[in-house]
Amino acid sequence: MRFWVVVFAFFISGLAVSQTQTDSLLLVLETTMKSRKTYDDARQKRIASLKQLLSTPRISSEQVYEINDKLITEFVPYQFDSAVKYLNENLEIATKLQNEFKVNETKTRLGGLLSSSGNYVEAVEMLRSVNAKKLERASLLEYYNFMMEVYARLGFYSPVEQNKSRYNQLFNGYADTLLSILPKTSERYLFINERRARENGDIETSLKSNDLRLNMARIGTRDYSRATFGRSLIYQKQNDLENRKRYLILSAISDIRGSVKDNAAMADLAMILFEEDDIERAHRFIDFSFADADFYNSRLRLIAISNILPIINKTYEQKNEQQRLELRNYLWLISALGLILLVAIVMIYREIRKVSKARNELQHANEKLRVLNENLQRANTQMSQLHGELRESNQVKEHYIGNFLNICSDYIDKLDNYRKTVKKMLLAKQTSELFQKTNSDDFIQSELEAFYHSFDSAFLHIYPDFVAELNALLSSGEQVFPKKGELLNTELRIFALIRLGISDSATIARLLRYSVNTIYNYRVKMKNKAVSREDFEQRVSKIGSFS
Incomplete structure (x- = not known):
């Protein structure tokens, strides 16, 4: 029995610690949300610098292509329309240059972008137009990855079972190809391995691969955002809601710091908070997510959020309305209590007036007594001061009179002695000595x-x-x-x-x-x-x- 009590206590304390960590992370996320403009400004600054390079005089088409390529890298997670614009420009430049490698490279990237934004038909069409044999290794790996992703998404969303099976087959084919040629320590290899293990229920293998991905990434990068989002999917598979929330929060923080508008973590987190009845926070998060999706302008993200947004907003409005009704009821109750209190105060006031009248008369008499007492104290103080001054004056007079008489007597004696000395010196005819003495x-x-x-x-x-x-x-x-x-x-x-x-x-x-x-x-x-x-x-x- 004692054993089970200890186990239960340990379990409860573990939950408390986990909850505290999640609450702390939510506060970090909310602080990060307030700094969104700072992170967006950093990306905008990089974009502005690259655009400035495009206005360089006598710039070559190859140089424009390379600058556009960097702009595409900036825009892919940030603004769908701008990314498509620069990809189309690069496709046009590559075609004019008759550079088959650049044409296929650009088509690959454009196909991948169309796939991630929900434009699956256009994505498949674009990727199928790529001549994979003309791609270098890095671009070929990217091509296989995009083909794998588009068929994974088609398989997930297709309502037709026959099509779903075919898409999943194609997805697995491209996944196998990538696993056979990718280094086993690469991010993409670990991602595919993690995904397969998760879907097959091998949670231990999935977590190990995800651990390696997290160790390779740093917060604020897309790799970190994807790795933490992947971790949340593993915990979703385990029905571990608290850990799922934690990693969705980390993914959302990373997306904001990386100024990534093509994100999914914030919307998923908003839905979980909504289900937990944290309506205020859920409403703030879904609004934040919708603003990102609207800015990015991805059909896939907007559709996904549009399915959640009305539910949360409606509940939020209902809760506000309920709070308004409760507030109105409280106001009525307070008003009624106030009225009762007012009547009680009036009755008490009448009684107090009776007591107050007698008290005022007593206070009036006390006040008169106090004033008389103060006047008496003032008179005593003044008398003490006058007595002190008089005593001081008498002391001065007595001392000065005595001192004055002594000085006068001394000076009379000195003058008499001086007179006798002068008379004596004159009789002795000591005039020169007398002159010297007086001089x-x-x-x-x-x-x-x-x-x-x-x-x-x-x-x-x-x-x-x-x-x-x-x-x-x-x-x-x-x-x-x-x-x-x-x-x-x-x-x-x-x-x-x-x-x-x-x-x-x-x-x-x-x-x-x-x-x-x-x-x-x-x-x-x-x-x-x-x-x-x-x-x-x-x-x-x-x-x-x-x-």
């Missing part, structure tokens, strides 16, 4: 330094954090500090006076015994260092205050 700046300089020290000491006593707070207003790396042994330097002293309300440069210059220009330069220099130049001095004037 020296040492006394003034000494007094000035004492004045600076006294001012600095008094100021920093009132504003101990002045230097730190001033530097906080300056940009990083532009801070100003007094030298060792100094309390303040000249720059700091200027802004200390500004903090005390002395902002006039002339007054500051007189107090510090500098020129007005020097004071101005110091102020500008400091402003340039400031984080905020415009309101720097205003900020300085508020250092250490409560505001």
Whole structure:
């Protein structure tokens, strides 16, 4: 029992992984579909370059034939009418040149193209007109291949059993011929071997041949598109729908990347998705396939798609109509629910109004209380600020009065001592020494330094954090500090006076015994260092205050 549970679980997990891979590939396909123009433009560019060569002056008929041959290669998977046009031109050129090899080569290619587009009568007629003995090996292999393909298709589509048997006999004859002369590792040999094995139910051999074909091809080429499409047919034979889908997707991606309009994978994939009820995707894919078939203008492809297109489109329209009806019903339901909700809201609203009235009265009273509380808090804040400012003002006054009295007393003593010294020197008739003493700046300089020290000491006593707070207003790396042994330097002293309300440069210059220009330069220099130049001095004037 446990064994079968494990087997079942393994099977289910395998299906889940496979489904995930298919879903991922579908997303890649849809992305590739959006880039169709990019791939088509690349082919159109190659075609335009070849057409440009045809306008070369004095070009020979042989050269025109070779260029046309390259154009045919471009148009065969891309646009049926253009391929036929250039094949007919080459047939005419070859006939005029009386080149029997080129005539037969062109007829072979034209016959193969007519066969692939569903023009079987014209294809057989054209291929039978070929003198196979005049063909080189490569063209002869191509001739046998086209003969094999046309009879395979006639055998498949013929409703008359006798004809079907005859066509299948001819198909097998040409297939045997090809198998006898083709290298066993060639793409065409492997294709024929794969096809026969698949039709005979030898799936293992068919898969091996297909593996070799896939290894030889790269995505975006017709060989890859055909190999992956062939793989999908093998899985169809096995009723392995998931793998069939995967390889149809790969074939469709390759067709788009190779700008191949003569394709079958997309239409088959659309039908599978339709049967799986993925109508939206099926509709997009069949429309895409029809656009390719219409552009290519192959009767065979248009007929094949025309059998599927109306079925998918009709179901798509029915589904859309059903969705519209469901949407309309949902709208009616939502409208009814909305009406019920509206009535409920009105009733609830009436009840809410009663509660709201009482709540509003309470809120009104609370609002009045809140306003009164805010006013009280504002008044308290203002009182605190005024108290702080008053305290600061009193401190400044007290300190300055005391400092002023000390300085005045010191200067009276110094003047008295100076007077006594002068009187003494005059009585001693030391006039030359007196002149020398009064002519020296040492006394003034000494007094000035004492004045600076006294001012600095008094100021920093009132504003101990002045230097730190001033530097906080300056940009990083532009801070100003007094030298060792100094309390303040000249720059700091200027802004200390500004903090005390002395902002006039002339007054500051007189107090510090500098020129007005020097004071101005110091102020500008400091402003340039400031984080905020415009309101720097205003900020300085508020250092250490409560505001």
